[in-house]
Amino acid sequence: MKHHNSRCLPQSSTSDHPSSVSDHRSAMKEIARGQSLVTQLRAIVLPALQADQRFEIVAQMFQNILDCSSKAITELQLDRQSDARADDALVDDKKRVRKISSDDCVKEEGATSNPNHQHKRSRRSDDSVSLETPVPHYDGRQWRKYGQKHINKAKHPRSYYRCTYRQEQDCKATKTVQQQDDSTGTDHPVMYTVVYHGQHTCKDNNGVDSGTDDSETNTQSSSDSRSSISTMCTDPGDHQTSLGDNKQLLDKSADLITKNSMYEPFDMTVFAPLDLDGWELDALLRFRA
DNA sequence: TCTATTTGACCCTT
DNA sequence: AAGGGTCAAATAGA
Numbered sequence: 001m002k003h004h005n006s007r008c009l010p011q012s013s014t015s016d017h018p019s020s021v022s023d024h025r026s027a028m029k030e031i032a033r034g035q036s037l038v039t040q041l042r043a044i045v046l047p048a049l050q051a052d053q054r055f056e057i058v059a060q061m062f063q064n065i066l067d068c069s070s071k072a073i074t075e076l077q078l079d080r081q082s083d084a085r086a087d088d089a090l091v092d093d094k095k096r097v098r099k100i101s102s103d104d105c106v107k108e109e110g111a112t113s114n115p116n117h118q119h120k121r122s123r124r125s126d127d128s129v130s131l132e133t134p135v136p137h138y139d140g141r142q143w144r145k146y147g148q149k150h151i152n153k154a155k156h157p158r159s160y161y162r163c164t165y166r167q168e169q170d171c172k173a174t175k176t177v178q179q180q181d182d183s184t185g186t187d188h189p190v191m192y193t194v195v196y197h198g199q200h201t202c203k204d205n206n207g208v209d210s211g212t213d214d215s216e217t218n219t220q221s222s223s224d225s226r227s228s229i230s231t232m233c234t235d236p237g238d239h240q241t242s243l244g245d246n247k248q249l250l251d252k253s254a255d256l257i258t259k260n261s262m263y264e265p266f267d268m269t270v271f272a273p274l275d276l277d278g279w280e281l282d283a284l285l286r287f288r289a
Numbered sequence: 290t291c292t293a294t295t296t297g298a299c300c301c302t303t
Numbered sequence: 304a305a306g307g308g309t310c311a312a313a314t315a316g317a
Contacts, residue, residue, distance in 0.1 A: 145294060152306060160308070176308090 028076050032131040035069045035139070038062060043135050066140050070200075073129055129196045134189035136177040141200065143175060155181045163202055171202035 042062040049055045137143065143161035151158045156179035163171040174197045179190060 146311095147309060148295070149307065158307085162309095174308095 028073050028129050031069045031073050031076075032129050035066060035073075036131045036133040038065050038069070039133055039135055039139065042066075063140055070140075073196075131194050131196075132180070132191050133194060134191055136192035136194045139194075141173070151178065154178065163200060165202035169202040171200055172198040173200040173202075174198055 042059075046055065046059055046062070049058055052058075142164035144164045144166075145159055145161050147160035148157050149160070158176050158178040161175050161177065163173040165171045166173075176195045176197075178193050180193055
């Protein structure tokens with residue numbers, strides 16, 4: 001099922017619905033909050049069900065719920081963008097004129113650097129959805145980290161991720177993950193602010209479904225056994241203290257859980273419910289405590 | 290050897 | 304000029 005191209009969506013006039021933008025925004029926030037809660041719940045429930053026959057069903061149900069909310073957010077985003085696009089058209093066009101002309105000048109007169117540096121870096125805040133979660137990578141999507149930066153006045157660095165299928169399927173979805181400053185040294189779980197930008201245009205969840213002919217996996221998927229979810233704790237120092245002495249135990253647990261699920265008849269990588277990284281387990285255990 | 294992550298540099302917006 | 308987002312070479316790990 002393909003998402004609608006925003007350009008193909010009927011233009012829902014904001015003038016017809018003056019409150020639609022704020023309605024969309026609050027709706028998206030609520031859905032995102034629901035996603036966060038479901039994600040947290042899943043992190044609690046699935047490990048407890050690892051030896052249970054109902055594990056698969058429950059995992060699938062969780063994933064279906066998350067898929068539903070993801071699609072709802074996507075639809076809302078597309079709807080909002082189609083509204084905003086009309087409003088922004090003039091403004092964007094002005095910016096674009098300046099951008100293109102300056103780019104042309106630079107490139108035609110011999111670019112000083114890589115021609116790949118053609119992307120705009122600005123992000124419109126209304127293109128994004130943010131949520132707070134103790135398990136920032138537990139969203140059922142596959143992400144690849146492409147950068148990390150220290151943000152001004154923030155204790156913890158911000159990590160930048162893009163969809164794993166960006167190259168293969170030109171999926172423009174990105175997200176940033178940043179640990180909240182006030183979430184260390186307290187009893188409650190470490191919380192992260194996750195901001196999603198853009199929509200997934202890659203096929204289905206993880207692109208896995210398109211590989212039903214998995215006998216001829218391409219070269220890139222040859223490493224699938226190594227990582228079904230390519231995100232992991234990448235903030236050096238951020239989690240070391242919290243992982244502490246329990247890390248080995250947690251790793252063993254994760255390993256055991258993963259092995260248990262490895263031989264299930266369906267592809268667990270779709271859900272990746274038990275592909276917990278150390279910090280996710282840490283967050284989970286703190287959450288449960 | 291291949292893929293993912295790290296990290297400094299570059300570039301753009303404000 | 305500062306801050307933030309992205310790139311890409313270097314590095315790590317399986």
